[in-house]
Amino acid sequence: MNSASLKSRAGSDLPWMDMVAGLSLAGLLASSSIAYARLGQLPPQAGLIASALGLLCYGLVGRSRFAVVAPTSSSATVMAAATASMAGGNALLQMGLSTALVVLTGLMFMLAGLLRLGRISDFIARPVLRGFSLGLAWVICIKQVPTLVGYSAQASGALPTAWELVTHVDQWHPWSLMVGLTALGLLCLGGIYQKLPMAFAVIVLGIVANRMLGLNALGVAEVGAIQLTLQRPQLPSLSQAQWQQLAEMAMAVMLMVYGESCTSIRTYSLIKKDPVDANRDLWALGLSNLTSGLFNGLPVGAGFSQTSASVVYGAQGKATTWVALVALLILVGTSLPYLALTPEPVLAAIVIFSMWKSLGWGPLKIYFGLHRSRLSAVAAALGAIFFGVLDGLILGIGMSFIMALLQLGKGAVQELGRLGQDTVWVDRDACPEAQGVPGVMVLRPDEGFTFANAESLCHAIRQRIESAPIPPQVLVLSLERSPDLDGGAVESLRELVQSLQEQEIRLIFVRLSTRVIQVLETVHLFGIPDEHLSELTVHQGVLQAEKSMGSANAGAAA
Template sequence: MPWADALAGLSIAGLLLPEAVAYSGIAKLPPQAGVIALFAGLACYGAIGRSRFAIVSATSSSAAVLAAATLALSNGDVAQRLLLATVLVSLTGLCFLVAALARLGAFSNVIAKPVLRGYAFGLALVIAVGQLPGLLGISAQHGQFASLLLELGRRVGDWQSASLFTGVAALIGLFVLERIRALPGPLLVIVAGIALSTWLGARGVALTGPIALALQMPSLQLPAAAQWMPLAGLSAALMLILYAESYGSIRTYALKHGDEVAVNRDLAALGIANLVSGLFHGMPVGAGYSATSANEAAGAGSRLAGLCALAVVLALVLLFLPWIERIPRPVLAAIVIHAVSKSLRPAVFRPYLQWRRDRLVALAAVLAVIAFGVLNGLLIAIAFSLLMLLRTLATPRLCVLGRLHGGHDFVDVARHPEAEQLAGCLILRPEEPLFFANAEPMLAQARAKVARHADAAVVILSLEESPDLDSTALEALGDFSRWLSARGQALRVTRLKDAARDLLLRAALPQLSPEELNYWSVEDAAQATVAAPAQKS
């Protein structure tokens, strides 16, 4: 439906252009950096990508990460920061392309959803607070969250009432207009701001200022040799953030409309878009949720909507650039705050509180971003989530199984007291996969339980939770089987996955013959244990 796509593109163009200029301010880059990124993202993804709803442009999260990274590496040198931004965006594009060639489409899954949601909430809070100086018409000396809030509180007397009134009015307008889907709220607010720019400027309200969009040939100056290693690490982190955000947007609407997700092709499309944006001195780009959801809500039916939006934005830039330069800065700050406000909803944490799962992980992500900054906060949050996972897996939990109601089901006797333990055998089941961090303590618990059941001639070990075994777990199993053999007790291993069974066969543990590995269920091993004494008699 070309007409529907054209109307959708026309509708979202009014959102994309002001957001591109506003996100440039978050990245501490000239306004044209966001506009160039918008052109690169829409053109490259429209030509290569697969999602019919994804809108690839600069995003608030990547802009904040870019600002934090370049400010940390440039030591305040503006020219050096612009150079580092170009290199970092280009390297991010190369990271995307390498990931696409290596078919690492599932790589973003290393970031757990609670981390992403906590990070998005904390990042939105940091970005919103970072826009307050523009909203208040002052130039802040501090950039960190707490320091900036303290500075703003101390400088109440410096707040410009005209700037504050303009920003608050723009925010109210954006929140009111977002309820009317047929109207491009940001564009209307921008037009109103431009119409009043002369009157506002006379009262001290700052305007956007000149935007230099003279197209330069692609260029990439090389930074100092000592900066390559940190740039490589930062580009990988930026790629991970962008893809996690983009994949979330793309997958959400693909599931909603029954579309397929071409993960590795989208990686390549994002890689080329970032590489082109970097070479032309633009910002990093990704499929942001706000623009993608606006495109779907506007009725887009194919990638043609994004290309139509590109044409509209190009016409606006060519014909109305002098007017765009007159956008009041408090209006741009209001647009950024409105854009990130969707991530500032505490309701996103309700499931974790209700499920009583990953609450600490989500909270740690929020606090890490606020306390340690945008980039370090994400890395700390990821590390914390992995540590919590390792802690759970490394905490040995071993249960004793009994037969439930005389049937074929075996359950934990601690949770089901009515379950009957079989005479002459002890059935044990580790509740986590056996691996190097928990194998020794897990089997130490098993020894303690065996010692309390001295009448058990056979110990049945159910390894249904272990898809595979590492060498530490294998050695621990060998020690456990020898310990049982010395006590005159037999070991039978049941519910083995194929990989674990193949490994135990290759290991050929003397106390664990191949016959003892052939029990596919706990019931089979239990019946063999009961039948053995009967055969002897």
């Protein structure tokens, strides 16, 4: 079969594949939206509204063809933890706080997009994010067990809830436990056939069982009436102090949502050769959360579970998103009375099953194998379990910043030498056979110069010079790992140049980026000639240093 016929055949198959994927995805989102609304301690309609608006807004603005923007278990749990602590048991106030938190999250996404902070997710170290996700998965599952077994737990934290469940086994509701375990069993069985929307199928079976067996009359709780009404968008009436406190929490929610979204988008961009525009995604996620918040919906993101489910169902492009949106609207418009009959243990089973693969230590094995970042990953996991979701997230983000500062503050500088007669210059500590050039010292910082490490790097450079058996006449400094220089770095370099001039050591900069050259020429580093600020290689810089030493020696002899 030739390439033209292959293209024709693929083109005819794509719409059908997107249609099947969209219909399957709509069933999954209908069930998960209601389940995640429970996690967020909001009415079921909050999840349905958020799913519809997330699909619409990201479909219009977002770049990825495979990302599915909808409520996620992690963002719903964090939102509930943040607002419950402020509401003090007032359900109406908690709903207003949730609305404000989602709106602020959307605005912060848009601000990040305006500032083109596409790499903002890097502020959360990957080990911390993995560890927190593990702890969060355990917290979510533990908090769903009371609903699964039909027990009304009084404890608030994950560990106290687990202890209360263990010590009150005699108060578990047998029918609720039977329904929940049956739903879990069907979900596990359906996992063998991954292209089937088993979550939706289990909800349908739960509704049928409720109608035929009268589960509600037997004491099994059900979702209850779903009042889906779109009210006029408006902000809640909150105090200035409440807005300020929510703004701090919104920053944490934004970082977590974008970290999760960025992971799923990048994963499938590599697998599917799908182009990525991180700054555009910031705008798309911002618009999605802003509109969801204005209509009292949950926070949304490109969660890994729904995005991977879309690909498994056969999605080939954005047509899947539009099919899923239309199907979800039709489903909600025609089936709300039936969805209200969904047994709550079934929703709890769906949430637990969606978290099941995240409960293992597999994602953290790499950090233990490399003997790196183990403490931060484990601390983030235990922080979420022992101190709660919100405090665990803040602890994780704080640890990320500490890790970054510690890494930046090391101030390591390599001294380079030449291998034989080659033009290749390498680290002399790693290759003792590498030789230097008399009168010339070649140094290269391990990290780029920034305000956070400039002082320590300059100190390391001075130490290298002081420890040399014979003080060098010329210092060749390679800044190849510094794409730009901030004000603090420039000021530190200025002091370094001044101290070298006092020691009568000439300085030649090499491997400079165009931007760094412009900066150094602008600030006039104590009269260093422009030819000593260049993009030359290290070897070319050494040749220039030898030439300058020869000229200086000839001048001294004359």
